[in-house]
Amino acid sequence: PPSQLPDGWSALPASAEPPGEVPASNDLTELGKQLFFEPRISLTGTVSCNSCHNVMEGGDDGRTTSMGVLGRTGTRNSPTVWNAAFMPTQFWDGRAVTLEEQAGGPMLASPEMGMSSHDLVVSRLRLVPGYVEAFRKTFGGDDPVSIENTTKAIAAFERTLITPGSRYDRYAAGETSALTQQEARGMQHFEQVGCASCHAAPLFGGEFNEFPTMADDLFVQRHRLTEDRGRELATGDEADRYRFKTPTLRNITLTAPYLHNGSAATLEETVRLMGAVQLGEDLDDAQVADLVAFLGSLEGPFPEIAIPHLPSRAGESILPAGDPESETGAAPRP
Amino acid sequence: PPSQLPDGWSALPASAEPPGEVPASNDLTELGKQLFFEPRISLTGTVSCNSCHNVMEGGDDGRTTSMGVLGRTGTRNSPTVWNAAFMPTQFWDGRAVTLEEQAGGPMLASPEMGMSSHDLVVSRLRLVPGYVEAFRKTFGGDDPVSIENTTKAIAAFERTLITPGSRYDRYAAGETSALTQQEARGMQHFEQVGCASCHAAPLFGGEFNEFPTMADDLFVQRHRLTEDRGRELATGDEADRYRFKTPTLRNITLTAPYLHNGSAATLEETVRLMGAVQLGEDLDDAQVADLVAFLGSLEGPFPEIAIPHLPSRAGESILPAGDPESETGAAPRP
Ligand code: HEC
Ligand code: HEC
Ligand code: HEC
Ligand code: HEC
Ligand SMILES: [Ca+2]
Ligand SMILES: [Ca+2]
Ligand SMILES: [Ca+2]
Ligand SMILES: [Mg+2]
Structure with a gap:
């Protein structure tokens, strides 16, 4: 290292290691990318992870506090997902340890994706043959579309969201x-x-x-x-x-x-x-x-990311028709 | 053509021609892509063209009627942007003729992007050096960041959103x-x-x-x-x-x-x-x-699209702090 680099300082590693023995695979990260950009697993079908963590930009939303479904806001600013993979804990208060554990939270948070249960998330995904196929290919088993596998895939994609080489x-x-x-x-x-x-x-x-x-x-x-x-x-x-x-x-x-x-x-x-x-x-x-x-000098570079193709149920939306609040049993806006 | 093809039927052209003499260039479509995916030119910073015309999927939003800023809904279903470039007019009622003319509408529509004026759109873009530079490179002139050039760029990107080869x-x-x-x-x-x-x-x-x-x-x-x-x-x-x-x-x-x-x-x-x-x-x-x-059999194929990098103002958001409704003078929700 050059002599002016302060003692003990180092460069960002070139990759983020997944926890445990689950190796990252292309299928896994590709599925995770789809799910990260998937608005249809929110109450209104309008909010995805990328809504508040825009990886086309700083991995955040530029707002004071984030805004989720139906214009609802929370009390905290959206942290960047860039390099969250290197974080020992997640959230401003560290209430989740792994990215896997973190990723289940926003789907149910009322001012974020606002879903009433993980079952509802999974049941929407199960309506899409392309997702069922992708989960099967990635995870195998009889019932591959689960919330655990959903968050595993999202976390695997997030481990690609790193910016060494600044x-x-x-x-x-x-x-x-x-x-x-x-x-x-x-x-x-x-x-x-x-x-x-x-x-x-x-x-x-x-x-x-x-x-x-x-x-x-x-x-x-x-x-x-x-x-x-x-x-x-x-x-x-x-x-x-x-x-x-x-x-x-x-x-x-x-x-x-x-x-x-x-x-x-x-x-x-x-x-x-x-x-x-x-x-x-x-x-x-x-x-x-x-x-x-x-x-x-700590900016980027960001990896090139191809937009994912989000699979559909042919000829029928997976979103419920009508008022999302009454359709899904979610709490009305306070 | 094969003998079974009904009389007068044909395949989709391989490209969509821009109107007038403005040739599409890479700079123009790349800028248009950034703007198409740009949520920060909406009232709350949360809604982009892609929110209702998700090109990761069918170019629509899967909802009965679209939902824009603050959970507001309109009365119409979002038509796909895929192949809108081939349409002789735009909107369900054809109230815009060109894509250029169309693209200025949603920014100001209360249940879409909800901005109070095109000046406000332009003034936000002017805060971002990367945008000023991209507009200058693409359009030249002393004052290249204008609503006309913004809609020209968006329309040029939309002309790449075509699906011949089904x-x-x-x-x-x-x-x-x-x-x-x-x-x-x-x-x-x-x-x-x-x-x-x-x-x-x-x-x-x-x-x-x-x-x-x-x-x-x-x-x-x-x-x-x-x-x-x-x-x-x-x-x-x-x-x-x-x-x-x-x-x-x-x-x-x-x-x-x-x-x-x-x-x-x-x-x-x-x-x-x-x-x-x-x-x-x-x-x-x-x-x-x-x-x-x-x-x-009329499905896709969709072109590969790399996610755009949306430029930032270094160290300061271009979104106003606080309540967007009072900050921008937009009408309150009816
Ligand atoms: C004693 C620990 C500590 C020291 C010393 C410290 N920071 Fe921080 N820094 C924090 C914590 C904790 C936060 C998060 C604050 C919050 O919760 O809002 C933070 C937040 C920040 C942020 C905002 C990050 C964001 O995404 O919002 C910046 C920028 C920052 N620090 C820079 C600095 C600089 C520059 C210095 C030295 C002048 C410094 N910090 C010294 C602990 C520290
Ligand atoms: C509506 C806004 C919104 C949505 C949608 C959203 N997030 Fe977040 N995210 C936040 C906010 C705000 C926080 C900080 C919350 C806190 O600390 O209490 C956060 C925290 C995080 C963190 C922790 C980062 C760190 O350094 O601590 C990660 C990782 C993350 N989100 C990933 C996701 C994923 C994955 C999804 C989709 C499944 C998602 N987010 C959906 C707003 C959102
Ligand atoms: C007389 C003209 C006319 C004929 C004949 C006609 N359509 Fe249509 N079609 C329309 C119009 C106009 C609409 C838009 C309706 C609206 O405004 O909701 C439409 C809408 C549709 C839609 C919905 C498109 C969307 O994106 O919502 C489908 C699917 C469709 N037509 C298929 C057919 C089929 C199949 C036939 C023959 C059985 C047919 N149409 C015959 C004029 C026609
Ligand atoms: C909140 C939802 C929403 C947003 C944001 C939005 N649109 Fe639309 N778009 C619609 C709806 C709904 C219509 C149909 C409106 C009508 O016909 O009255 C439409 C119509 C269109 C059409 C006409 C397609 C056709 O075949 O007639 C095009 C093109 C289009 N939008 C492009 C855009 C562009 C470009 C942007 C961003 C500058 C944008 N839209 C933002 C919902 C939206
Ligand atoms: Ca921030
Ligand atoms: Ca769709
Ligand atoms: Ca439709
Ligand atoms: Mg930002």
Whole structure:
């Protein structure tokens, strides 16, 4: 590694390993891609994983808080799916461990895909001969279309959503001209100011940390940082109050707005807030500019993805006709 | 052409010609693809052209009537964008002539993309350096990001959304084994029963026709076929009451539910209804089955499409924060 790379920093691995012994196969990831882009497994047939995690862009939705079926919104900002495969846990509060475990959640979340049960998801998929065939080919067995296999496939596709080879990674691999002087300076600040103590290379995130650390900072009130109790909601443990999973900073230039509640509009403001709220540091303009420049070197490149062909039931939609709320027994909008 | 091909029938052309002298270029269609998949030019940042015209599937949304921003619905079923490029007019009532003219509509339609003005669409695009650059490269000039250029690009992309080479087309080109016996039988019925008089090859649709023709048929009430006055809404001319643009039957197996109001759940039912309501014919089960089989031969193939990379404003979303309705001055939901 080049001499200027801070001690212990490294490049992103070129692949994300699946847990356990299930090997990723083309059939599996291809099916997972179909399901990731499949709006028909939402209440109204209009919302897919890609709606909130748009892999045509930063793997997010650009909104303050996400919007799912029927214009419903939740309280949290959509994290990027790019490189989620490298995350030790999932969600802002880490309440799911694996991608497989995570993927079942949004289908049932009222302000996301809004389905009333996993059985309903599976029963829609079973109506499509092309899906039944793809599940059979991928998983075998008598009853291959199940929620477990659905989430396995989605997770396998998500493991392809990784972005090694950013300019930072090329720098870390020895290509010293890959970073501008300003970016390299920002990299040094990032280590020296203390950002890297929570956002460690190569993912620049992934572990739990207290947030906010400086509870009386002015930013805390302005950004309503004590409304969401973070990991306490996942564990029930008061010691986890205001602890959050530290987000990856890869592709961070593409995933505004920032913070778990989307309350920080710009990256510049967020960097300044982090200095103040997490480190008690009042960063000066030049430091902020250098840090933001460095963060830009963590962008992409994104793999080429062919749009999937989503199979159909010939001559009949798999969506129920009429009012989706009454058709499926889902709760009315609060 | 093989001897069994009905007189005057032909295969779909291999390309769709742009109007006027504007030649399609790679830059133009690539930009149009980005814009077709771009949800950030909708009120809430959640709805793109592809939301209702999903080219990963039949170019439609599988819903009875479409659903746009904030769960709003309109009164009409989403027609496929596949082969819309070959249509002499656009919309069920033909109120737009060209694809260019059509493409400006949905951005402002309250139950579609819900934007308050084209200026707002353009102003969002101008915030993205990658878009400004792409418009400049494609159109040149001092002020290339305009609504005219936006719709030109979208239309150019739509002209790539065509599906020549279906099994029917191969049959029409002389490959007699491309159709099964049942499908070939259905093709003969289609000509002899009279379907082809309105749904003429090679598009199997495109012209205006009265609907329903038999106003007192039982189907008319059951499917509420006199609620929408059709082309009269576009022209203001009473003579156009209950005249509709005849939809293409290409990929019809993939675009259930059917009719302008989505009131017909299955293709089989729709064929039966067409016989009764348009021709005064009570088709028997075997005829219906043959016709449905023939219609299946009009499926695909779809071209391979790489997902576009949607450019971003670095470090800041182009979507307004907070409540979209109050932020943009759009009318509240009725
Ligand atoms: C309507 C919006 C919406 C939809 C649809 C949606 N998500 Fe999410 N996703 C979110 C939000 C918001 C969070 C953060 C929630 C939290 O932390 O409580 C999230 C979190 C995640 C995470 C965790 C990432 C991390 O780093 O912690 C993954 C992975 C993910 N979603 C994948 C998916 C998949 C797969 C689907 C489809 C099955 C999906 N999402 C559907 C909005 C959505
Ligand atoms: C004590 C741990 C800690 C330190 C030090 C720290 N961060 Fe963070 N950072 C976090 C946590 C936790 C979050 C998630 C905050 C939340 O839940 O909204 C975060 C969020 C961010 C975000 C927003 C990410 C997103 O997707 O919304 C950015 C950008 C960021 N940090 C950059 C920095 C920079 C630059 C520094 C140094 C100036 C820094 N951080 C220092 C823990 C830390
Ligand atoms: C929320 C749903 C929705 C969105 C978003 C939407 N459309 Fe449509 N589209 C429809 C419906 C419904 C119709 C039929 C409306 C009518 O006839 O009155 C239609 C009609 C069309 C037609 C006419 C096809 C034909 O054969 O007559 C084309 C072409 C089209 N849309 C392209 C687009 C483009 C391009 C965009 C994005 C700029 C877009 N649509 C956005 C629902 C939508
Ligand atoms: C007199 C003209 C006419 C004749 C004859 C006719 N159609 Fe149609 N067809 C139409 C029109 C107009 C529509 C659009 C109806 C609407 O507005 O909902 C239509 C719609 C359809 C649809 C639904 C398309 C969609 O996307 O929803 C199918 C399928 C269809 N016709 C098949 C047939 C078949 C099969 C026959 C012969 C049995 C036939 N049609 C005869 C004019 C005709
Ligand atoms: Ca974000
Ligand atoms: Ca469809
Ligand atoms: Ca339809
Ligand atoms: Mg983004």
